[in-house]
Amino acid sequence: MNTVIVVGGGSAGWLAACRIAAQAKRTGSGVTVKLVESDRIPTVGVGEGTWPTMRNTLAKIGISETDFIRSCDASLKQGARFVGWTDGLPGDAYYHPLNPPAGASEIDLAPHWLGRSDGSGASFADCVDYQAALCDAGLAPKTITAPEYAGHANYAYHLDAGKFATMLRDHATASLGVEHVIGDVTRVNQSDNGDILDVELHDGRRIAGDLFVDCTGFAALLIGGVYGVPFKSCRDVLFADRAIAMQVPYDREDDPIACHTISTAQDAGWIWDIGLWTRRGVGHVYSSAHTSDDAAEAALRRYVGPAADALSVRTINIDGGYRERFWQNNCVAVGLSAGFIEPLEASALMLIETSMDAIADRLPRTRAAMDMVARQFNETFRHHWLRIVEFLKLHYVITHRTDTDFWRDNAAAASMPDGLQERLDLWRHHSPAPQDFSHAREVFSWPSYQYVLHGMRFASHYPPVGAAASEATMATGLIARNDRLRADLIARAPRHRDLLRSVREYGLQRV
Structure with a gap:
């Protein structure tokens, strides 16, 4: 296993190239990486939400958080606020924060929350964590003195998906030795x-390799076109x-930047609403x-308001689903070629990272070892896709809304996953x-289910x-400590826009 060929660019292709090349550089494996992409095919380019896993990914491939924030118009995300999903009445909103509930490894606070006046006081997210309050106040999850x-x-x-792909491409070719073939x-x-x-190109060039990573998006040129793996x-x-x-410009340069995704039923x-720097x-x-x-x-x-009159829209077709197998022979599908579903809970980039x-961590060193790695990979990611589909459906199936056919049909038992x-x-x-889940490492773990169920x-x-x-x-002690942390952070955490301005001007402490 000497040469890995990534076919296709965009966020998926360049993340794949960076991750394998950085791992090869760190371990001294001698694996070389080439990325082949067309300069005539545009990328989808609307995947603007990430998971906390992106922090580890950027660190692994050697990108500074300061450079990332500056290059990608990035902002910091602390979770999602769901508006109108429960009953659609005024005031209907809840948070799915990124912090787990306090003491999650020691105790389940949900029964204790329900026992406090039958849950009629503070919301579940506010009772067991402080992050929802930071989001409401527009405050950042870190200060300028915090390390990257x-x-x-x-x-x-x-993030801006187009600028993200460009930054990854520049880093891959300049710092990680990835060969870029157009x-x-x-x-x-x-x-x-x-x-x-x-793979043979239009001008007769032939790019040979030992492992091919299909990042050709909806076209699925290799996993679908060559191997015909069913969808x-x-x-x-x-x-x-x-x-x-x-893309909606801010009315004023100092407008607040939301530090959470807003999902309005x-x-x-x-409708998703994501705040970037500019x-x-x-959508x-x-x-x-x-x-x-x-x-x-x-x-x-109507949601955007008068500013929308001067703005154009981009349409994306969503053929929701995923491949029955993701790794076939010496080809593995990553990104949209592997599958695509609606962007609720922002799982697309996370699946690329995962x-x-x-x-990269288990790159088979011989062809003989590849089949076992492929079987493990296929089993793991079939499970991940099943659980993602289930978790997204959870948001719809437990609604109390009956005002339109869409919500009534979503709550029907016939559309519920096994x-x-x-x-x-x-x-x-x-x-x-x-214990309610069969895998130790679930993409959506039990705290996420608690936040949605109780929200x-x-x-x-x-x-x-x-x-x-x-x-x-x-x-009682954990809930009281959470109350103290909330009060302390609201008093000293910077406004989200102010922090981003400071990062752009001064930078964060390098690690």
Whole structure:
């Protein structure tokens, strides 16, 4: 295993190239990386939300957080606020913060929260954590004196996807030794055992390698075009099949920048609202079976307001689903070629990162070892996709909304994934816990389920807390400590825009 060929650019391709090349550089494995991309095919370029995993990824590939924030118009993300998902009435909103509940490794605070006046006081997120309050106040999760990739709260990023791909490309070629090959793939040549030998370009060049990473987006040139790996649709579970997006400038240079994704429910879908340094990215995800394209665009323009009159929209078709296999022979699909679903909870870039961790950290050194690595990879990522689809559906299926066909159809049992109903039956009487899941490393772990379930007022009837005095004391202490942290951080944390301005002017402490 000497040469890895990444076919396709964009965020997926350049993240893949950077991750493998950085790992090879660190370990001295001698593996070389080449990236082949067309200069005629545009990237999708609207994946603006990340997970906290991106901090580790950027550090692993050797990119400074300061440089990243400056180059990608990035802002800091502390979670998501869901507006109108529960009943659609005024005041309907809850947070899914990135911090886990206080003391999550020691105690489950959910029953204790429910036991406080039956949960009628503070929201679950406010009771067990302080991050929702920071988001409400527009405060950053770190200060300018904090080292790069460290903060007083867990955080991810919002970013400009086009600028992100450009930064990764420049870093890969200038610092990590990745060879950039520009050309259109017109033919893929295979050996007798079905492995890819090389990709042939329009000018006759042949780029040979030992492992091929398919980052060709929706075209799925290798995993679909060469190997014909079937695509498993999830449109029967997640109905959204369209998105329209626009870039909205701020009214004033000093306008607040939201430090969370805002997801606002609509009659037939939802609208995302993401704040970057120079603009907002706003888009409407919807089901064409429940509304027309014109009505969806009108809803987006109403949400944005008068500023939308001068703005154009971009339309994206969402063929929700994923491949039945992701690694076939010596080809592995990463990014949109592996699968795509609506961007609720921003899992797209996380899946690229997780895929590349699995590939780069366990890159098979011989062809004989590749088949076992491929089987493990396929099993792991089939499970990840199943759980992601289930978690996204959770947001829809427990709604109390019955005002439109879209919400009524989403709550129908016929559209619920296998196993979710069983888990919901359990969670009416037992708080979500690690034992409820078959894998130790879930992409969405039990705290995420708790934030959504309790945020949407899922009818929980946990047994009365009859714990030992020591557990009750621990719960009371953790909730009180959370109250103190909230008050302290609200008093001293900087405004989000102010922190970003300081990073751009002075930079963070290098690690």
